[in-house]
Amino acid sequence: MQDLASLFPAFLALAASAAATVGSHRRRTPGHSGVVWHYVSLIVPATATALALAHLHSDYGVHHLPCVPVALLGVMAVLSVSFLAGFATQQWRVLKHLESWSTEAPPALARSVAELATRLGTAAPDVFLVEVDRPIALTVGVFRPRIYLSVWYLRSLGEAELEGVLAHELAHVARRDNLFALLCTAFLGAAAYLPPSWRAFRSLLAERELADDELAVAVTAKPIALARGLIKANALAPLHFGLAASGLGGCIEERLENLLRLSKGAAPDVKDLRTEPHRLIAATLVAPMALGWLIFNLPHLLMLP
Numbered sequence: 001m002q003d004l005a006s007l008f009p010a011f012l013a014l015a016a017s018a019a020a021t022v023g024s025h026r027r028r029t030p031g032h033s034g035v036v037w038h039y040v041s042l043i044v045p046a047t048a049t050a051l052a053l054a055h056l057h058s059d060y061g062v063h064h065l066p067c068v069p070v071a072l073l074g075v076m077a078v079l080s081v082s083f084l085a086g087f088a089t090q091q092w093r094v095l096k097h098l099e100s101w102s103t104e105a106p107p108a109l110a111r112s113v114a115e116l117a118t119r120l121g122t123a124a125p126d127v128f129l130v131e132v133d134r135p136i137a138l139t140v141g142v143f144r145p146r147i148y149l150s151v152w153y154l155r156s157l158g159e160a161e162l163e164g165v166l167a168h169e170l171a172h173v174a175r176r177d178n179l180f181a182l183l184c185t186a187f188l189g190a191a192a193y194l195p196p197s198w199r200a201f202r203s204l205l206a207e208r209e210l211a212d213d214e215l216a217v218a219v220t221a222k223p224i225a226l227a228r229g230l231i232k233a234n235a236l237a238p239l240h241f242g243l244a245a246s247g248l249g250g251c252i253e254e255r256l257e258n259l260l261r262l263s264k265g266a267a268p269d270v271k272d273l274r275t276e277p278h279r280l281i282a283a284t285l286v287a288p289m290a291l292g293w294l295i296f297n298l299p300h301l302l303m304l305p
Contacts, residue, residue: 035211038204039184039280042197046190050076076190083189087182095140098148102128109154113147116167119219122174129154135233137165139172142179152236157229164226167216174215175273177208180280206251210258215273223262230255 053073105113105127117124126146130136136150147169153162172178184201191197217223234252 035204035207035276036279038200038207039180041200042184042191042204043187043284045194045197046076046080046187050190079192080186080189083185083192084182087185091140091142091178094138095146098128098130098138098140101132102130102148105129105149109149112163113166113170116163116170116219117173120167120170120174120215122170125170125173135236137169137233139169139178142182145173145178147173153229153233156232158225160220160222160225161229161232163220164216164222165229167220168212168226171212171215171273175208175212175276177212180208181205183280183284206254210255211273211276213255213259214262217259217262218273223259227256227259227263230259 050073053070053076104110106129109129110124110127113127114124125139125144128146128148130148130150132150133152133155134150135152135156136148137153138148139145140148147166149165149169153165157165184204188197188201213223213226216226220226230252
């Protein structure tokens with residue numbers, strides 16, 4: 001029974017990973033974002049494994065396995081830090097390149113961004129114009145995000161189409177997408193050895209692009225205009241809206257299908273989209289504590305010696 005109690009954390013970690021595997025395959029249903037589900041599917045395996053190793057070390061560390069659990073925890077920590085360093089390096093490189101090509105946005109563009117930010121209920125970020133005749137629309141920065149927009153958009157898109165693009169980038173800001181990308185990268189590094197974690201990570205980022213499209217449509221009420229902007233930009237070059245925010249631009253076909261659905265009267269749940277970041281923060285804070293309680297206390301509550 002003592003062995004059963006000691007191995008209980010490992011069984012729980014395996015069960016959590018199995019549940020996350022199922023969750024990582026969950027598909028979006030019309031009108032419902034899967035961001036929260038995929039995020040939980042990403043953080044649970046890493047957290048459960050780390051806590052299980054800590055518990056195993058406390059049980060076996062003195063007599064049987066003095067180094068193995070701690071060594072594995074160290075590997076998880078090194079991987080997590082390495083992934084974070086890669087994320088920070090990518091952000092820094094993108095920012096340096098954009099700064100060398102950009103100037104402050106003209107007053108008219110800055111006013112449009114400020115107006116949209118007010119409608120989104122967020123502070124207007126700094127906006128810069130990139131002197132490149134290719135479609136570039138990026139939100140860069142974790143704690144003080146900035147929007148970079150190439151002159152191509154001003155020259156090639158109509159007013160409604162440009163408004164949709166700006167609203168999408170502002171949705172990245174309002175939903176704190178770069179901060180969540182940072183958190184996701186840390187958990188992905190810790191669970192990089194689990195293939196379902198990579199699937200959950202990719203699905204999470206793709207879902208986030210769809211959610212940002214929906215929030216943009218909620219404030220502009222012009223889904224077709226945003227779809228036209230996507231098509232025009234994608235025809236010129238592979239489009240990566242919010243590249244710095246997510247690492248992916250999302251599947252263009254899926255985004256267009258979602259915008260078409262919205263154009264037929266499927267109103268997005270604005271409250272759900274806006275409060276989603278708060279639920280993700282809560283999951284980040286609560287999940288480790290809940291799993292820790294289960295791993296360290298449940299065997300005793302089950303009367304396992």
